[in-house]
Amino acid sequence: xxxxEIDENLDVRGESCPMPIVKTRQAVEKLDVGEVVEAxxxxxxxxxDFDGWTAGSDDVELLSADEVEMDGETVYRFxxxxxx
Amino acid sequence: MTATETxxxxxxxxxxxxxxxxxxxxxxxxxxxxxIATKGTLDMAYPPLILASTAxxxxxxVRVFHTFWGLDIIHEDKxxxxxxxxxGPDFPIPNIVAVLPGMERLxxxxxxxxxxxxxxxxxxxxxxxCIDTGVExxxxxxxxxxxxxxxxxxxxxxxxxxxxxxxxxxxxDAEIQLLx
Numbered sequence: 142x143x144x145x146e147i148d149e150n151l152d153v154r155g156e157s158c159p160m161p162i163v164k165t166r167q168a169v170e171k172l173d174v175g176e177v178v179e180a181x182x183x184x185x186x187x188x189x190d191f192d193g194w195t196a197g198s199d200d201v202e203l204l205s206a207d208e209v210e211m212d213g214e215t216v217y218r219f220x221x222x223x224x225x
Numbered sequence: 226m227t228a229t230e231t232x233x234x235x236x237x238x239x240x241x242x243x244x245x246x247x248x249x250x251x252x253x254x255x256x257x258x259x260x261i262a263t264k265g266t267l268d269m270a271y272p273p274l275i276l277a278s279t280a281x282x283x284x285x286x287v288r289v290f291h292t293f294w295g296l297d298i299i300h301e302d303k304x305x306x307x308x309x310x311x312x313g314p315d316f317p318i319p320n321i322v323a324v325l326p327g328m329e330r331l332x333x334x335x336x337x338x339x340x341x342x343x344x345x346x347x348x349x350x351x352x353x354x355c356i357d358t359g360v361e362x363x364x365x366x367x368x369x370x371x372x373x374x375x376x377x378x379x380x381x382x383x384x385x386x387x388x389x390x391x392x393x394x395x396x397x398d399a400e401i402q403l404l405x
Contacts, residue, residue, distance in 0.1 A: 155344050156344055156346070157343060157344050157345050157346070158275065158345075159275045159278050159279045159282070159346075159354075160346055160354075162279060162282045163278050163279065163281075163282050163354055163358060165282075166281070166282035166358070167357070167358070194279075194282060194283065197283050198282075198283050198284055199284065200284065
């Protein structure tokens with residue numbers, strides 16, 4: 142369905158601001174250029190924060206952001222690619 | 226346009242071009258944020274640490290200059306024991322009640338319980354996160370001396386032996402400067 146593969150999975154469910162962004166950044170640091178991390182968050186501020194973070198950083202691109210039901214709660218799912 | 230005017234314009238363009246090149250050499254392209262952390266209460270420890278770790282996630286060069294009570298945020302024995310001040314406008318109880326014995330402990334306990342219930346990171350976790358993400362935490366030497374703090378009172382990653390001039394120099398070059 143998607144034209145890219147997930148290279149790394151990050152579960153930050155249950156953590157609140159600023160940890161979802163900080164930990165996703167740490168995961169991105171370990172990626173090679175072009176690779177993608179999937180981050181799962183339950184922090185409702187994440188949606189806006191991931192938009193802002195990826196728009197304001199030179200080396201990441203937000204490929205997708207959606208909401209899924211998981212274990213009875215709303216989970217925000219993000220795919221972030223390291224671009225440089 | 227006369228030949229003289231053209232020559233003048235040409236030399237003006239040339240000198241401007243030289244200045245632009247010079248400016249390019251001065252700026253290293255990395256964006257910077259400077260935060261001066263002056264408060265040591267539990268609630269006021271959060272804004273500088275959250276903003277600093279977030280800016281680091283954006284790839285910014287971030288320095289937090291801890292001075293006066295802000296030193297307590299990174300003090301090994303105090304980081305985990307910061308308290309809420311129940312007196313004043315920040316806490317929703319009358320001051321006449323807030324000054325009663327035990328209210329500071331009660332307010333601190335209530336806030337810590339809320340922090341845990343909301344899965345908010347603790348101050349210790351945020352200090353560690355800042356260090357891990359490359360935020361430079363600085364301890365103001367003058368206030369360290371004033372409060373009787375030693376280098377050993379802070380994590381080894383903390384920069385000591387710095388003063389207002391160090392902070393000022395970085396601030397003058399930073400896109401964002403905050404006093405918290």
